[in-house]
Amino acid sequence: MKRILMSTLIILCSAAMTAKAEYPDRIIRLVVPTAPGGGSDTVGRLLAQKLGAALNGNVVVENKPGAGGLIGTQDLLRAPADGYTLLLATSSTHGINPWLYPEAGYDVKKDFTAVSILATTDYGLAVQKSSPYQSLGDLLAAAKKDQVNYGSSGVGNTGHLATELLAKDSGSKFDHVPYRAAMPALNGLLGGEITFIFENTSLFTPYVKDQRLRLLGTTGAERSRITPDVPTIKETVPGYEVIGWFALVARSGAPAPVIERLNQEVVKILQMPDVIERLHSLGYEPAPRSVADSNAFVASQLDTFGAMIKRAGITATKAK
Numbered sequence: 001m002k003r004i005l006m007s008t009l010i011i012l013c014s015a016a017m018t019a020k021a022e023y024p025d026r027i028i029r030l031v032v033p034t035a036p037g038g039g040s041d042t043v044g045r046l047l048a049q050k051l052g053a054a055l056n057g058n059v060v061v062e063n064k065p066g067a068g069g070l071i072g073t074q075d076l077l078r079a080p081a082d083g084y085t086l087l088l089a090t091s092s093t094h095g096i097n098p099w100l101y102p103e104a105g106y107d108v109k110k111d112f113t114a115v116s117i118l119a120t121t122d123y124g125l126a127v128q129k130s131s132p133y134q135s136l137g138d139l140l141a142a143a144k145k146d147q148v149n150y151g152s153s154g155v156g157n158t159g160h161l162a163t164e165l166l167a168k169d170s171g172s173k174f175d176h177v178p179y180r181a182a183m184p185a186l187n188g189l190l191g192g193e194i195t196f197i198f199e200n201t202s203l204f205t206p207y208v209k210d211q212r213l214r215l216l217g218t219t220g221a222e223r224s225r226i227t228p229d230v231p232t233i234k235e236t237v238p239g240y241e242v243i244g245w246f247a248l249v250a251r252s253g254a255p256a257p258v259i260e261r262l263n264q265e266v267v268k269i270l271q272m273p274d275v276i277e278r279l280h281s282l283g284y285e286p287a288p289r290s291v292a293d294s295n296a297f298v299a300s301q302l303d304t305f306g307a308m309i310k311r312a313g314i315t316a317t318k319a320k
Helices: 002-021 039-055 067-078 091-100 136-143 158-170 182-190 201-209 256-269 273-281 291-312
Strands: 028-032 059-063 085-090 112-121 123-128 148-152 174-178 196-200 213-218 244-251 284-286
Touching: 028 039, 028 067, 039 059, 039 085, 039 112, 039 201, 039 244, 039 256, 039 273, 067 085, 067 091, 067 244, 085 091, 085 112, 091 158, 091 244, 091 291, 112 256, 112 291, 123 136, 123 158, 123 182, 123 201, 136 148, 136 158, 136 213, 148 158, 148 182, 158 174, 158 196, 158 291, 182 196, 182 201, 196 201, 201 213, 244 256, 244 291, 256 291, 273 284
Parallel strands: 028 059, 028 085, 148 174, 148 196
Antiparallel strands: 085 244, 112 244, 112 284, 123 196, 123 213
């Protein structure tokens, strides 16, 4: 009788442990540290839809914009390290912000674990179609004589860094007008408040097609697949290159089996033909990696962007 009771107890305990180990057994939050409508939001919503289906669960996107991505990033760090809160990290949140915001309060290499790199992207420099600047050379020539103003989606984002690097590398003078998100900055450009902005190239393509904007250059090593007729900036300013990226990250300390499970599903998602097609249509290049390779990439990018910030002469500031 004792043996039967012991066997029953073992079976019940094993079942309980298995049930506890099931992931996910509740809603997963995917924090996107930007406002709806931008590149991060688009990638986040695509990933949430596919990941929810793959996990037979529900992945809900929560936009937490503000302070150059700090608000969303810090939201993750306040959540339990259980894999049920994830962050759509970017080159801004994990490459630039730690260098520029003393109050960031996080260590990229210690406080996060990367699930996978998702995609890489270049940026486009756009002006109004009615702008007198027909080429990047025209814009830079004007900016060497007088300050030309530009907008960005916030101090410390990749567009801000891209512009300050361009100023440094070309000997130009630009006056920064920061906005709270990409869409307000775009509206500022369309409304004539600013002369140009750098943003994800895909953000501009509808406005280029309806002849409201003109692209003067892109920041990649090669011409963008969605704007092959637009020259790279390095064709005018040798050595210039800025590549942004998106990654899915969790808090450090999240269970390793959960991170591995997420990685397996994300890698599969990024290899789906419809996902590849969608990302390519946005000018993004899918970049799935293992957990180890993803963490190594993020760590190396932190150092890379730190060097670019130093070269651009951007100093630490207080987030707004």
